[in-house]
Amino acid sequence: MMAIPSPRLLAITDRRQAAQPLPDLAARLFAGGLRWLSLREKDLDESRQIALAHALVERARPWGAVITLHGDPDLALAAGTDGVHLPEGADVAAARRRLGPGAVVGLSAHDAEGIRRAAAGGADYVTLSPIFPSPSKPGYGPPLGTEGLGRLAADAGLPIIALGGVESGNIRDCLAAGAAGVAVMGTVMRTPDRLPDLLKALKGGQP
Numbered sequence: 518m519m520a521i522p523s524p525r526l527l528a529i530t531d532r533r534q535a536a537q538p539l540p541d542l543a544a545r546l547f548a549g550g551l552r553w554l555s556l557r558e559k560d561l562d563e564s565r566q567i568a569l570a571h572a573l574v575e576r577a578r579p580w581g582a583v584i585t586l587h588g589d590p591d592l593a594l595a596a597g598t599d600g601v602h603l604p605e606g607a608d609v610a611a612a613r614r615r616l617g618p619g620a621v622v623g624l625s626a627h628d629a630e631g632i633r634r635a636a637a638g639g640a641d642y643v644t645l646s647p648i649f650p651s652p653s654k655p656g657y658g659p660p661l662g663t664e665g666l667g668r669l670a671a672d673a674g675l676p677i678i679a680l681g682g683v684e685s686g687n688i689r690d691c692l693a694a695g696a697a698g699v700a701v702m703g704t705v706m707r708t709p710d711r712l713p714d715l716l717k718a719l720k721g722g723q724p
Contacts, residue, residue: 519600519621519641520582520675521551524719525558525698529555529587529680534706540572542709547580548714551705555602557587563595578703583621590615591618605631609638623678627658629669636674644700645695649682652703663687663694670695683720685714687724 528551532589535542543554554577556570570586574597577584585600586593590612593601601612612622624635626643635643647660660681661669669679676697683691683699691699699719705712 519619521623521678521698522640523622524550524552524716525676526551526719527553527555527678527680527698527700528705529557529700529702531702531706532558534703535570536707536709539569540576542706543573544576546705546712547582549709549715551712552580552582553585554582555585555587556596556598557602557702559588563592563702566592567596569724570598573645574598579611585621593620600641603640606634609635609640613639629672632669632673632675633658640675641671642676642678642697644678644680645696646679646700647681648679649684649687651682663690666691666696667694685711685718688715688718692719692722 528546530539532539554573556573558566558569560656570622573584583599585602586596586598587602590601594616602623603609603612605625609622611622621643622640624640626635626645628631631657632643648666649660678698678700679691679696680700683701688699
């Protein structure tokens, strides 16, 4: 398994919410201390996703930052990203075989079964959501809260990245409940100036 990037703050793209073009925003976030960005623009055709991924990778390299791609392992390979983030129910073991041991492979999970499958397949991490109410994560049932996060993290067997409604004010609670890190989308897409507060809260909540 690959170690997940540090600091353990995963920013997920949404160009529709972004304050500026994604490559420019990514460069700004990397300069501010972000080291992990996942391209999640599934409505774009493959050629546009690949072109955008190339632009993000180019901006990530000077900072030693990691770029992953939400979606298909073959697309991640073609795009030259550092790994892939798979949807719930995807074949983690097949993705690992395709991308190799040096790639970051993660999976979306919403319950204990999703976490179990990710761990069994050799995933490096799972995003668990929604932890808190979030407009970016509708349709996945009621928020798990830190109590649900703690219950699932206790038996996870791999790092859990808390996702859904994560803000600087609740990061410490997520970490205290057992999350290895946190993920955000709209928060840094709309207001990248909030990145320092997120990183400060993340650092303050780690042992």
